[in-house]
Amino acid sequence: MKKLLLAATMLAGLTPAAHAQETITLKFWDNQQTESGLSQYQQEAVKRFEAENPGIKIEVTTIPYPEFQQRLLTAVQGGNAPDVSTVDQIWQGAFAEAGAIAELDEQAKAAGVSPETFFKGAWDSANYNGKLYGIPFNVDVWQFSFLNNALFKEAGIDPASISTWDGLKAAAEKLTDPAKGKYGVGLFGHKGEDTVVVMNSFVFSNGGKVLDADGKCALTSKESVEALEYLQSLVPFAPKGILNASSGDMRELFLNGSLGVEFWPALEQPTLQKSKIDWDFENGTAPAGKTPVGTYGGWNLVVYKSSPHQEAAWKFIQFLTKEDVNGAVVDLVPANVKAAKTFLEANRKGADKIMTHLQNAQPRPLSARYLEVSDIEVTLAQDVYSGANVAEAAQKACAAIDGLN
Secondary structure, rough: OOHHHHHHHHHHHHOOOHHHOEEEEEEEEEOOOOOOEOOHHHHHHHHHHHHHOOOOEEEEEEEHHHHHHHHHHHHHOOOOOOOEEEEEEEEHHHHHHHOOOOOOHHHHHHHHHOHHHEOOHHHHOEEEEEEOOOOOEEEEEEEEEEEEHHHHHHHHHHHHHHHHHHHHHHHHHHHHHHHOOEEEEEOOOOOOOHHHHHHHHHHOOOOOOOOOOOOOOOOOOHHHHHHHHHHHHOOOOOOOOOHHHHHHHHHHHHOOOOOEEEEHHHHHHHHHHHHOOOOEEEOOOOOOOOOOOOOOEEEEEEEEEOOHHHHHHHHHHHHHHHHHHHHHOOOOEEHHHHHHHHHHHHHOOHHHHHHHHHHHHHHOOOOOOHHHHHHHHHHHHHHHHHOOOOOHHHHHHHHHOOOOO
16 A cells, blocks of 8 residues: 555656646737837847746737727637737727726736826826726827927027917918918828827817716817817918828928928937938927826737736736836837836937926827717817817717717
C-alpha cells in the first residue's frame, strides 16, 4: 500500500500541469495607427507586458477606423468579441447599454485607479449612467485655433486677440479678401464628426450644452443659440462651399497660405511642423471673460463581458495606462495626465497651453444613441451655415434629438 502511495506521489510530481503555469491568450483589438498596424512603440509595449506577465500572451488585431465599429458590433453579436479593445469615446455608451462591456468600478477601486490620474473630461467619457465602463487611453481636443503668423503680421493683428469671439471675428474680417483668394476663418460643414465637435466647442465655450442632465436636448438654451448665431456671423469670412468642406479641406487652404485661421486638434501640429508655414495657436475662442472649452475626442479601453480572462484583461489595461507606458503607445495625447505632460513637452509646441485646454475640455454627450444625435447636429450646423433662423433651426434639432427617446 505504501509503495502504491509513493508511486502515485511520484507520478503526480511528474505531471506538467502540476507546476507549469497555464498560458492564456488575450485578444486585443485596436484602431490601426500605422499602415503596417502596430507602431514600433506598441510592439515594444506588448513585448514588455508579456515579459512582465509570463502567463499571458497578447494577440493584437489592428483595424482601420472606418470599419472598426462595425467589426466590433459583428464580433459581439456573433459571440466572438475580443477580450480587450479600444473604443471611440462616442461608441462606449452604446456598447454599455447593450451589455457588451464589463463594469470596472470594483477593479478600479481595488487597484487604486483614481479619476485624478486622467483628464477629467476623458474620465467622464468612460462613465455611463453612473458606472465606469472603460479607462481613458488617449485624448485630443477640438478645437485649437491655428493661425498663420505671416498673414496676421501683414494685417497688423495681435494673434492673442482671437482667443475672444470679438477678436476672432474682427481678425477674420480683416484677413478676408476673396479677390485675392484669402479668407479669415476655416469653417466647414460637411457630414462628418469634425463639423459637430467644432460647433460643440463654441456652444461649450459660452456655457451651453448639447444635452442636459436628464438627457434632453439643450441646444435651444440662450447660451447655445448665442453660440450658433456667432458661428453664423463668421460665414462671410470663410471660403465658399463650406457645406461640403471638411477640416481636411481647410488644412489644404491653411498650408498654401490662403487661410488665416483653421480649427484642428493638437494632432495637427506634426503636419504643421513639417510645413513651411509660420504658425502659432490659441486654445479655441470664447466670449470675453469666459474660458474657451474644447470638445474631447479620443479612445477608451474596455473589457468585454464575454471574455473568459477578465482579470488578465484588467491587468493589461492597467499596464497600457501607466505613466511610463501610456505616452509611448498612443497616436493622440496620453489620457494619463503625467504621461501627457511628458509627451507634450517632447512632441508639441506650447505644451502648457495644450495641457490647460485638455483640463478644461468636455466630452461629447454620453448617449447610447450618440451617432444619431451627431447626425442631427450636422444638419443643424448646415442649417446655421446656410443662413437659417438659428432659434428655429435649434428647435428643429431638439425636436429630432428628443424624439430619439
